[in-house]
Amino acid sequence: MTIRDELLQMGTRARQASRALARLSSGTKDSALLAMANGLEASKVELQEINRRDLDAGRKAGLSAAMIDRLTLTDGVIEGMAQGLREVAALPDPVGEVTRMWKRPNGLMVGKKRIPLGVIAMIYESRPNVTADAGGLCLKAGNAVILRGGHEALHSSVAIASVLERAGRQAGIPEGAIQVVGTTDRAAVGELLQMDRHIDLVIPRGGEGLIRFVTETSRIPVIQHFKGVCHVFVDASADLARAEAIVMNGKVQRPGVCNALETLLVHRDVADTFLPQVGRALTGAGVEIRGCPETLRRIDGAVAATDEDWDAEYLALILSVRVVDSLDGALDHIAAHGSLHTESIVTSDYASSQRFLDEVDASCVLVNASTRFNDGQQLGLGAEIGIATTKLHSYGPMGLEDLTTTKFIVYGQGQIRE
């Protein structure tokens, strides 16, 4: 059987499973998620044994220590997957909600009812735990999922999926609900992305290269998440102690993630006070500062920023800093260099807060809070399948609801059109 035929069979199984999944009760889905969590914990030894094969092959192939780290199914990672599944089970089921209903002049009652999307393909890189996290979220929202993980994690992903399948089947989940592409052949991704009759949505998770490739190749809609060049603007009226805490949290707490702070904008009126103060704190935390000329005069040890710095997603302890003349200057800078991801203002001025919220185009705009809050868990979505920085379907962190759509339902009493 060719790879293409194999994938088409998976697609057909997924489509069939999705019809049954759409009708499952919340109780059945939640019991299955709990059974899957228990199954993962009960299979810990077996999973770690299989994981060792991926790790050995990875070491031989010269993977970096960081890659090996992400690949490893420690006790903590396995417990984390189980815990994640239990948390998803505890979330409300989005399927079946009638989000609105209204009455037409002719008496028709028209409503919008939440239904699953259908079949979702997840394409991700090395972390095998995405298999359980994504599988659980897709299941809860009533979707079938086809998972294609990094080839270096293949044995681990297949083993995790087969534990989920087994536990799910016993709990009443249809066959084909969670499937892993079991080949390392790179052509498989290309084939998968052509299957627009079998797959409704593709969610890639990984670096910008992966996302560009999937976007350019796919005939199926793709949730896109490019880079996060996140700004904090410290306004003239900002509480400077609060501003410092927000800047430090954005840059230092976890610099390697997409919602970390990359560029600080400071209103000229507070530059003399704020920049030396925040400069000391940042430098003390090991942050390299790349500044505009106005910044260099106020922060010891800062180096001159180049044009590229204003567009850089460092994902490291580096911060670009620029002094602006006004709120408008900050808005212009963000419009020119932002990545539609996360933008925050620190201010005590009502009008500035409202203008910033209104005028900044980003998936999440904050007032007096750290950029690090742009995350599905932190915003209260319960769990996150990804973040979209494009605007179709979803913009920003995506939770269970973003894995659904709505259909129109109409209750009539014999109405016909005149």
Added chain:
Amino acid sequence: MTIRDELLQMGTRARQASRALARLSSGTKDSALLAMANGLEASKVELQEINRRDLDAGRKAGLSAAMIDRLTLTDGVIEGMAQGLREVAALPDPVGEVTRMWKRPNGLMVGKKRIPLGVIAMIYESRPNVTADAGGLCLKAGNAVILRGGHEALHSSVAIASVLERAGRQAGIPEGAIQVVGTTDRAAVGELLQMDRHIDLVIPRGGEGLIRFVTETSRIPVIQHFKGVCHVFVDASADLARAEAIVMNGKVQRPGVCNALETLLVHRDVADTFLPQVGRALTGAGVEIRGCPETLRRIDGAVAATDEDWDAEYLALILSVRVVDSLDGALDHIAAHGSLHTESIVTSDYASSQRFLDEVDASCVLVNASTRFNDGQQLGLGAEIGIATTKLHSYGPMGLEDLTTTKFIVYGQGQIRE
């Protein structure tokens, strides 16, 4: 200047305009829409003069009478465009609505705020009035629009757009808000569909061929609307007079549209009573009936349906008819042959109505009402930019809200992540 450069310039102007449009007040947008309506009426003679050029060229090129008809800017068509713009002005502005807001345990107030999508490209066939209809809806939702109409309507579309531009500019609408691609070169569509940095959404309106071409070519998300193979299922418990009215309305009232009825499914228990009765009514209205063997025995003059009939979108006075054993039989038939468009059940049974609403996968599922109601106006969306039969972003008729997305807004008091 090459076509590519010309389109890129249009894209850049549209992107700039979209930033200004997103911030316009509802009052400015509504005044502009009213000014545009007045402008169209005031330019009637001039528009009809220019339209004559397209008509003459069309007649020389041998366009069918139906095509010429759709191309003609009669007084009624021009008044219809003006009226459409006034109706859009009267609709509530979707932009700025905070659809929900909630409080996190750390005190953050998190909301979802409706914003425009950005830049929309409409690709449509011969009707020049789409220029005003789509332009008005996109403007009201705060989007810039690039319009590419049928080449046979080019002069008319450009003339309509320039009336809108002029009236809009005087009312405070930024330049570039509504633009028409001013070349008949077919390569222009291909180029447009690659401009994913300038355009956020493509909406094709036309035949299946156009939609397939756009879907396969585009690197930008596309709203897809394929065919409408719509069913009515007459359940065992149906009020048969009501069923007949719904069937006749679905098939006869306007057979050439996507929400017209194409296949009638009848429960075996009422086939003896209902089929002869509805058969006479249909035949009397000039409808050709293609039936299963059970139907042929009960309707005089019906011909045998082939396998292809069950998947056919006739868009004509033809109806396929099948007797099924049960609700499950109807659900299976619809799952196999439906087009995710519009499905209706006629029933007096509570459980049947609920199962049909739940289990049928279609953009609009109705109980005891004509399929002809699956339309943005009829469902109460106020106006319709298109119908989607795919599930991402929108499923079913799309109104103003479907031309927007939401961003997260967060009100904090200095919160940082632990």
